[in-house]
Amino acid sequence: MDLESVPGVGAKTAEALSQLDDPERALETGDVAALARAPGISEGRAARIARGAIRRRHGDHGDFLATDRAREIYRDAIALLKARTVTDDAAARLETLYPSATESRIREVRSFTGAAIERDPDPAILEALAGVEPLSVPGDVRVRDRCLATSDAERYAEAKEAIPEVSVEVVEDTRQVAELARSYATVVVLDEQFAGVDIEGDVRVEPDALERPEEVVPERPLAFFAANREPLRAAVAVHRAADLDPPCGLDTLESALETLDEDGRPRGDDELNRLATAVDDLDAAVSTAESVANDHLREAIEERDVTIEGTDLLSLVERGAGVDSLLSRELADEYDAAIAAAREHLIDTLQLQDTEAIARRAFPDEPTYPVEHIEDVVARLREELTTARDRRAARLKRELAGNLADLRADAEALVDAALELDMELAVARFAADFDCTLPAIGDVAAPDGSQADENAGAPTTGVAIEGGRSPLLDVPFGEVEPIDYHVDGVALLSGVNSGGKTSTLDLIALVVVLAHMGLPVPADAARVGRIDEFHYYAKTQGTLDAGAFETTLREFGDLVTGVAADRETLVLVDELESITEPGASANIMAGILEALEQRGATAVFVSHLAGEIRDVAATEIAVDGIEAVGLEDGELIVDRSPVKGKLARSTPELIVEKLAEDGDGFYERLLEKFEE
Template identity: 25%
Template sequence: MKKVPGLGKRTKEILIKSLGSEDEILSSIEKRDVLKLINAGLPPRRAVELIKSFEYSKLGCKDVLATKLSKEVHRKLISIVKSFCSMEETRVRIDLFFPLPRGGERICRERMSELLSYKNWVKRLMEEIGPEGIEKIRKIVSGVKRPRKSEIDMEFSRVLISRERVNTRYTEVLDPSSVIDYSSLLERYDLVLIGEDCSEIQIDGELTPIDEIEISPEVILENFLPNYEFIKACADLSEFFKEFSEMNEIKEKIDSFLRLRKEKIKELSKIEEIITEVENWMNDEFSKRVGELKISLGGDQILRALRGETIIPEELERKYNEVIEEAISLLKERTGVDERILIELIPEKLSYPIEFKNKDLVKSEIRKILATVDIQLKRELARYLKGKEKLLTDAYDEVLEIDYKLSLGLFAMEYDLKEVKISESGGIGFKNARNIFLNGKKVDPVSYEIGETPMGFPTKGERVVLLTGANSGGKSTLLETIVLLQTMVQSGIPPPVDEGYFSFFDEIYLYGKFVGSSGAGAFEKLLKEICPISLKDGKKKLVLIDEIETVTEPGAAAKVISGIIEAFLDNEGIHSVIVTHLGEEVRELLSGKGIRIDGIEARGLNENLELIVDRSPIFGKLARSTPQLVVERMYKTSKGEIKKIYERILNFFSQE
């Protein structure tokens, strides 16, 4: 554990609490299992940094990216790769593509080979299901959330009478010795379960084995029902991947359960509506039958009526009882409620319109029926699902793997990433490289070489190169492209080239133009940053510098550049490209030193007033900056008084 820089006491305590041991922590770091570290409680960035610091410490390195700009190139690269990801966990895994120094060649070869295998996998998949299928998979995967056990809301209360100590959150357990009045349980709970160990208890309840599924099937279902959307997504993926076929079966079982339960609840929950309907039928039928009667009263009945007594003829009472009996029978048929309960609805005396009484008692009975149906359906589903809990975590891991492979494969296809040769020695060389940061723009491929490579370019293996040429000709973009390609290779990502040869560097420096910086302070800052790089410290360095001359006057700048180049030439560990418009001046100062000067030439303007330029430098040729072409373009695209000013400037160029 001491080999892991940054693993402090507090972090170790967090990880041990979840992972269990130091060996497990170390194993997770060595295997780059960043998701395991995050699930153990570390923030994503902290987990990535822990793995990064561990790998750097093994290779004796602090950070390969030595300047803000080289770090920014890597950040932009990772951002583009992440744009192909559908899941946040995959985006976190992409952060593990950070550059390794010398010694990491084998690891990066393996990563590049793996990534290219994903590219081929996506190609085959696309041939089978087409771009629409790929997009469908990405849409499904984008909505997937990690399955988590979650307590199920209980619609019906439940109690178990048992002498055994049963541990469950979903069913209250009472020891018989604690129950004073068993009948009160029927009022307090929707469902009363009687354990088989208490079979002597005489109560209107369900005799139940002391079994987890029989007592509380929710203990199994809480792994599945709250994760229905996840299961559905996996079932949708089974259209494309056979690995999810069992998840599709699980979904079908859950769908059947949900449908049956909904139908039963809907059917039984209509009790109020049914009672009202039967009540209306009963009154209509009673009125109809009474209307057909011809009732005659005896003298005695007439006298009693005159005294104010209520007189109900026998024929009327008979019709009333008939209708009530038929109504109760109809309710039993439509609700399934026990007739003993339904009888409680019958009014105590004949009245019109007829109204049922004690409706709440029937509603309570309906809840008991629903509670019984509910647990029966849950038991059936739980029996099927028991033992399948691990399928959820396995399926989630499979979804993660699909998104990871799909994201990297699509990225590799989009930019046509290729296998390149990685060497433990030499320099950098590539043919027809594309800068992926320019995607959406017209990208001219470039070819170039620094140091010794087997690429066959007309060079002599020069490690330090001066790059000259046209304004807006692509010199700065070439530096960025070199850093991008090198960073991709050292991160284990194949570069977008037709052919390439790359050796590894311990440190990568990229300096942009010092725009807006001039004077003694800026000049001193520049020297303090760049000069120490040339010190011989056993490290192999890639140093790319763009237009140093912006911090001081041209004459002095040429001398500074020459001095830096001499220092770089003395250090065999340095490979460098320095962009400058002072090529002629530096060549004179370094005459006989064997420095290579390359150039990017502009040959004029096309019909769209764009520079006609070959973005690949010409080896061994000093190229002019051709500012007159820029002025010419501005002259041709402007109007009015400003056009006259550009014309004056062009006139001075024509005098040369």
């Protein structure tokens, strides 16, 4: 894939993405977390790149949301979904969902949604998901006890790129290889020409080593699995709780993780533990063994009276003998016993097996007091134990790395499936929390690929909502009154103050956006014509000055003239009359609605001037109304569902009507003014 062919990806971004292990896969799957690991790519930028890759794949121009308010509704919808994720990664993945006019994209997401809403967001699954996160790739693995060697410059560059964890050295002859063997514990020679050469040390001639990096640097897969132990264990728990079909044996993966500690070292091997403990405890064990011998001798000396004849003392002095000779002569047996006790203590404490002979030479046979270890022998013992430990660890590392390397792709798939499940469960929870249903949308096939009954007869234009409730209101969702409303063509929506006109527009907008995202909508049923462009204009705060008024008119002029005959357009406008004087506003809105109707657009204009607009319009414009059915304790009683073809009465008219019921002639005459 040409990375720069993705919308929004320039040369610098392409260079950053190329540093990922598999940027094509990340782009194809919309893996926002993986894309965000590229240098200099934030999570928000990664989401935009992922959306660009999806749009490219579907030939989607990405111009569905045409106004700021339309984009706000989309952000509100995404926020509701993200609030129902457990992991940050699933929240980031939801950013790849966007409203589209492209049938293939809508169908793709509807297929995902159809499966998602069948998911059961069991608390056990959600609890397990809390520990899942994208797998990290440790970047600080560095191995200093081995190196690669080659005489070929091209091979040198290849090795530096393939196995950056170890040093790569250039050699010209056997002598230089031998020098490396004295500096490194292991030298892996990549050139066949050195095969059969006898060099002291651990020198291996392996021309195919670059094809088996896990054998040269087993620390690489070990570090990867060590760094990701907890997310992998959590992903295993998710698969078990959700009864997902895993890409690998869960018991096999768990067993492999149990043999690895948090630092990437093999664990659970008794022999390695014995050798490691012996190396770590050697100095302390030697010191304690010295104490054992000296305590034994001290007790022996304290318990015996040693008598030396004068001639014997003179003889010892003449020979320059000291206490050692005295010990040899008088306490030879006790000294032997003391040394034997020291040796046995050292061997038993360190659980020595193959190095007992060296350990026995750590204390001198010739009597001396105080007893001290022989440093050269202890150093030799330390070297033997360390070598045995490292060889054992290296063998276990290679074996474990070989097993784990084969599991890496499955481990990544395991975590990816868990994160994908979190995304699905967010959709399922959204659908359950807001009593959602999958809407019929234009000519888009059902999730199973068929033209299902629910889509049969779905309008190619317009919106129809049955039992719709908006989750965007500042009241608990259970208290939201359901509404029914449908519109095809252009319509004016009238109604009393606080009767729900704006919330009706918001509900229409939310249903349209979610439907074109391929997601369920908060309604008992909904049918949406497939829309190419969605324009939503929020209520203007206060009358505009001349300059702002002109700008707004130009914006609507561009909208009207830009509506193409072959592009379905939905326009929602909330109280445009507030931009200028009422009389002028009615004329302006009538002209806009006439032009939109001529171009076949679907539009709903909320206005308190619906009657005036209808009267000045050159064509018949539908007027719907949200009716107030009365007053109770000073509060309006409203039927929130708009009534088709009904100009709703205003709040003042309702109040005057209530006052006129008392038979007061003034209020009756005042009421007649409303009826004229």
